[in-house]
Amino acid sequence: MHRTGELYGQFQTLEQQKETATLGMWIFLVTEVLFFGGLFLTYTINRSTFSTAFGIGSNTLDITLGAGNTVVLIMSSLTMAMAVWSAQVGKKKLVSIFLMATLGLGTVFLGVKAVEYKQKFDHHLVPGRSFDMKYHPTHPLPGDDPKELALEKKEVAEAFAHDPDINAHGQLYFSLYFGMTGLHALHMIVGAGLLLWLIKGSFAGRFTPQYNTPVEIVGLYWHFVDIVWIFLFPLLYLIDRHR
């Protein structure tokens, strides 16, 4: 199928093409809901079975970084929405600016996520042979608050008395933590690639009030990835947090 301008050969009109692309993205997002849904179900069932281990797991996450990242991501949704709006009203310069802002905020999110992952490696909280929930309280790192550590130590000891298999169940929590946030981060990386492609197009002045479908459907995708995080944040960080 050859294309004429922005119109691909299988379509009659630009409107038909836009309607088709948008519907395609919505359906894709439906499949994504089901894809993440399997993980969310696995998480929910294990959370209710092993609430002690999962509670301690939640407590080891850094709420400041998590909450900060949530704000960053919501801001990126705002800039994405502004980019779509700018394209629709034909402000070509603003499209580029807002797309770059979105990409910048997305990159900040991924950077913070990398810092959080590194912490988990330092604390021996990555599933595998060296996984040990007792490791961090007894091996403080420079900069750790001694009062917090003492609390954590007491809590882990109590949990061990309650559930001797806490290391196995803690590994389940962290498997799911890395699985869910990792899959989410992978979606962010794909989104960042799509943004780069859009930015290239916006520099070439491709997006006009008549033709802005790519901005719009990448926007849908970006908002979806944000919403996934809006669910991940309370599930992983907030439930049963008690310090």
Place this chain on the structure above:
Amino acid sequence: MSNTPPTPDHKLPDDHYLNATYGDGIRSWLLTTDHKRIALLYLSTVTTFFFIGGVFATMIRIHLLTPGGALVTPETYNKLFTMHGVAMIFFFLIPSIPAVLGNFLIPMMIGAKDLAFPKINLLSWYIYVIGGCFVLYSFGTGGLDTGWTFYTPLSSVYSNSAVTPAVIGIFINGFSSILTGLNFIVTIHTMRAPGMTWFRLPLFVWAHYATSLVMILGTPVIAITLLLAGLERMFHLGFFNPALGGDPILFQHLFWFYSHPAVYIMVLPAMGVVSEIIPTFARKPIFGYSFIAGSSIAIAVIGFLVWAHHMFVTGESTYAAITFSFLSYLVAIPSAVKVFNWTSTLYKGSISWDPPMIYALGFIGLFVIGGLTGLFLACLGLDIHIHDTYFVVAHFHYIMVGGAVMGYVGGLHFWWPKITGRLYPEALSRFAAVVLFIGFNLTFFPQFILGYLGMPRRYHTYPPEFQVLNVLSSAGASILALGYLLPMIYFAWSMRYGKVAGPNPWPATGLEWKTASPPPTENFELTPEVTWEPYDYNNRPDLGLSAGAPSPAPARGDD
């Protein structure tokens, strides 16, 4: 047929999708975005996997000729039935009708130039091929012995076979199915020609809409489930491993949430094929169009609510089991609606016994047996008795081979003149259809009896008193193989030597028959406009069909 006027000789069109070149040679096929060429790419790859799965089936049936097992060790036997299931289900049955016939026909049936996303269509074929390579790698480097169901912790911890590449392959292949379903749904929504309203769509398209719903809603779940099982095996995680606190029953729930609806991915398109063939060769409008269309959607929806009937013996709650048993019975209603509507269409029809019609009637017979025995299995009390026996094996082969494959082969016979522009030998193909029907029943009917008498599935050995029934089944399998090989031979022959078919050899009423055979790359010279109701055999003067007048006889390859 002696008093029908001789049909005029047809000529192949000068330019069509098969001889159009957009580049040179093989590249024009491997880089094509034409849905018709992609359909043929799929045809070649699913046929390859059908052969591979067929070889394993042959070895299983040879092995079971004697009570002690005639051919392989117990470990190898486990691998044979697993690899047979994986090749046939994930790489043949699920893509067969949608990706070959659906891909070829849906844009033509709705009057579009192509699917909504032609590049994604090609991408899904490549994803299928890459997934297939991973699975073949698994078959070649240690095989696979977990059963096609990949139950944990056997698959994720204990199995010594090449599970990881197989799981990766099926994970990858899932995206092929998802993208095909997505493409079909969007195409059916936005690409219809003027006048092609929802209730003028061919029932084949309705069936594929329902199938696509199952593909996009179910496949992501199996993808994430197998991904978790694969990660569990690779990194010794514990999602589904009870030794580490995980829950193996959760795996079964997630697995069957897809894999039960997957049965409808296989059989719904076949029902769509039959709904096209029956009115064509009965020369009558289909009976109860809207009920057949609605029953496809109903099967897709109810199909998502019955998965735990595979798990009656896992110790699930009695109330859950009763609920799932009841919901499973409900599937019988839309299925029966279809069967009654097809038979009502035949009533007082002007029936001609062309090969597609013989396959369609064979489908109805086998589907009825497969469907009714499904009710036995949906029955909670009886299922406890026959669970994991050959009764189950026979039941799902009646649905998946007797139903889905009959529909697929019948559909190939029906649209082969459209795909290649040529007819195949009539007498030989009727013979092949009958051979297939007899061979199938001889293979699988004895398995109902074996299962009822208590022979468990997946065992490499059996007590001597079961030998007669097993030998009958193996003998049937060899007849069945002939029934599959014959069409492959005469289809290949017809591509070069078959009689030229003309645009509408049967004649049938769908839009796909209003263009040349083989069709041009853009499907239609001009975008068609639909002004008629579907299957209106009494009122289509453009096809020589009108009430009261003698209807033209189908063109025959032997004439």
